[in-house]
Amino acid sequence: MTATRSTTSLAVAGIDEAATALRQRGMRVSTSRRVVLEALFASDRPVSAEEISSGLGGYPPVDLTSVYRNLETLEEVGLVRHLHLGHGPGLYVLTSVGDAGYLVCDSCGDVSHLPSAGIEQIRRAIRAASGYEPRFTHFPLTGLCPVCRAENEGDVP
């Protein structure tokens, strides 16, 4: 009833395939929209609307409002997804990057990828505990990273 975020994804290999997907739905491939896509394809990490707007990676700047509107559109189509790693602005990625997820340390703020090796175990444990089919794409897992864990021996063990 109150869907918080997109539940569909459309993985695509490059701009051309993305453009085709858009046109198939009667959407246009405008300059701004293309720049947003190119910036996302060029980045190896989640990026904010502001970063894209201000010319991330040498692409021409695009009005911030248009960036937001395009990201929203692309998210509806399933090409893009957004996530939150902490208190900053939302971050956007292509759905084609997969859904491995992130880890953020509550103490030092360190951000890392959730190692794919152990993900299936985590999934299984969550499924068993709750019946949910987990996704790690919208919020990171958080806690104390190994380093801070060693340091914070007194705190909330």
Place this chain on the structure above:
Amino acid sequence: MTATRSTTSLAVAGIDEAATALRQRGMRVSTSRRVVLEALFASDRPVSAEEISSGLGGYPPVDLTSVYRNLETLEEVGLVRHLHLGHGPGLYVLTSVGDAGYLVCDSCGDVSHLPSAGIEQIRRAIRAASGYEPRFTHFPLTGLCPVCRAENEGDVP
């Protein structure tokens, strides 16, 4: 380096114990601060600053700024913690409620408690995969709830 949130907690049984903890640190137990604490003690769910400010549970209204400032102070002391369940305002709870965590469905928005029965398994899997000591207190686990999982059979299985 970039601590995102408090890593300490101070569980307390009631207002009086909380008041003592505050005074021990040279902090005052003003009317506003007491109302914020009372509202938190009276609520059985995480609440927003706005809710507290506008007189949740029949307590006298407190200026929103003061609520934010008090919540921040109480969080520093370790009496309070905040979390995000989705895109709305931050939600606050007493740390004395424990750290079981929440589950939110990406599709229908349903919010539930992470059943304590399976938590240790989940913790173990995350620890094994990443070395992190997980906390489920700041962001919920998300995914498809059992009901939506059955419905969305085509989507991103």
Place this chain on the structure above:
DNA sequence: ATACTTGCAAATGATTTGCCAGTGT
């Protein structure tokens, strides 16, 4: 009496909306 707190106004950061001109198809 002193320093911690409050309340109000104003600022900030992130995102959204209205509106009309611009442009893919």
Place this chain on the structure above:
DNA sequence: ACACTGGCAAATCATTTGCAAGTAT
């Protein structure tokens, strides 16, 4: 041509900051 888009200004939502007046201790 027509409908989808873009850009700019202004609005909105959540939260923070400045500052003078108020009050726990």
